[in-house]
Amino acid sequence: MAKRPRVLTLSAKETLILELLVEHDELYGLQLVSNSKRKLKRGTVYVTLGRMEEKGYITSRLEDAPADMGGMPRRLYQATPLGRRVLAAWSAATTHLMPEFAR
């Protein structure tokens, strides 16, 4: 008997991150924290972003920092087409199943 495909799910934090990335196109970690109005915490946002990148919901690139700036280049995150589809499907499912709680 063929294995059923795993249902892609989104946690509350992942949903928020995808919504912010869809709205702003490209953001780095601390920008996500500040735009989330304290819903995302500094300690956990990087772990969540790493997990989402492994799942394929987002992609990242190192910024083109000027040479004189020094330090490590920051990582900019973007929602992938898969991430956008999962967010759209998840939002639609939430609206359909629990209209009282849909944003």
Add this chain to the structure above:
Amino acid sequence: MTRRGERLRAFAALWCDDQSMTLVVDPAIADLQREPSIRQYIAVLKVFVWCRIRGLTVPDSNAATAVGTLGRTLTWTAGLVVVLTALMVKRGDRIVPHSGFHPGPVRYVFMVPPALVITMTFGLALGVVVALGGRRISRRVAASVFLLSVASSAASFLNLGWLTPSANQAFRALYGATGQGGITELSWGELTQKIYYFSGPEFSQFGYLHALTFNYHTRLAMAFGPLVFTIFALSIAFAARNRWVPLIWAIVGCTLYWIAINANALRPWNSGLSSFAAAWIANAVVLCLSAVAMGVSALRRRDRRVQDAS
């Protein structure tokens, strides 16, 4: 001159795998270098701890396997707690004088809560190393075992604060003793009240306050025993390649802890240590042993990575 976060990154690189470094640690440090703040330093440390735990454990490939492993851990822990409690109660029964007294078998009921204070700690530690030692531990199992230790510590806190004092009182009454009980029969609230009362300057020449505060801190330290020993057991289970080495280390750790909590030389009135230090020194020793075990596993993993790379 090193930049902000570079030393942290070098330290994290010893402990975390390459993927965690690239995806999680480096972005946090890059943000720290651009927007330095204490909050961001704390965030980097949290990230580092997460990566460390991730590096020690394996993904949960099979929920049934995780449940089976956890079930085995619980079975071993429960069995060891029962056996150790029976041994402690038997030992306690030999110490208590019996001539002229006929307390009956109900005395064993009152001897169980004080025994559980230490047997829950040792039983959990030994159960974890027997069930998990030398195996690859999944994140789900490690998290579940950790939650179990938190629940055990909470139960220990309740036991030490209310159940054991009541049991001690009832045990003493069983032997016909009347009048005021000792410190070990005071609940948390009563103990705190007595400490406050005897903290007054009119009692400064008496040593009773020392005994009260030492008892207070000892109870707190022992309530944290299950949590401390679970961290110890998990760290030696991760570090060892077979089951027997962590078991030997666990027995050594339990023995050292037993000696430390019973050593008269460590009492604050003998050692000159504060009540807090004297009470927590045993836990501190066990946590140091855990840190050593984690260091060993980190070095092993680094050597393995270097070997694989070459």
